[in-house]
Amino acid sequence: MANDAMIKWDQSGINARILAKEVKADFRRVEAASRKIPTAFYSPEAKRLFVRCFNSLQLNAHFISVIARTRLPHAAVETVEAQLQQHLDRLAAELDKAIQGAEALCIAHGITSLASYDTAPLAIEVKVISTFGRRYLELLTRVDQLMPMLETLAIDGVIGLRELDRRKAQFKRAVRQAAGMARNVKGGLQRRMNAQANQQAGKRAEPNAVQAPAESALEPEGQQENLAP
Secondary structure, three states, X not given: OHHHHOOOOOOOHHHHHHHHOOOOOOOOOXXXXXXXXXXXXXXXXXXXXXXXXXXHHHHHHHHHHHHHHHOOOHHHHHHHHHHHHHHHHHHHHHHHHHHHHHHHHHHHOOOOOOOOOOOOOEEEXXXXXXXXXXXXXXXXXXXXXXXXXXXXXXXXXXXXXXXXXXXXXXXXXXXXXXXXXXXXHHHHHHHHXXXXXXXXXXXXXXXXXXHHHHHHHOOOHHHXXXXXX
């Protein structure tokens, strides 16, 4: 108790600073329904990944699944959706494998309790508008589960600090890349939509371009007289 009295614990100040850096996403044109999921992130890695990547992934996924379908063949959209889904599933499997491996190391070294964070958790109600948003949220919760396990293994000397940093960086990068993949897929579909719109505009302009010389040759009679010598 005396030791606690000498220490100033965080009272959500860190969370406020993290949220201040949140990527601002404009959902005003998104008319989709959403599931409200109470969520709490404890690790600094999961907190920062959430505020930097989650909303942008949701908007990009909404464009892919909803907006692109209004302009492009459904089969084309379903193809890239399947690729994104496979990528998320593969990342989820890798995180599950890492969690199981960390658990096995804890058991092998007699570790029965995990390190915890003294900062307040980031407790929020997350609005999920698509299956991609739901799966990405699940990835973030897996990261939040893995990080204190790795910290515990480092504190107890089971893994070194270099290995701790390597494993953290590996999964942070993978989760960011998943959001980047959604952004790239959205960009590819948008280019196809623009190309299709330009092609259709060109086809509509073609008849006018053919008729233009003929119309210009049909001068009103008064103008023809003025041009005569």
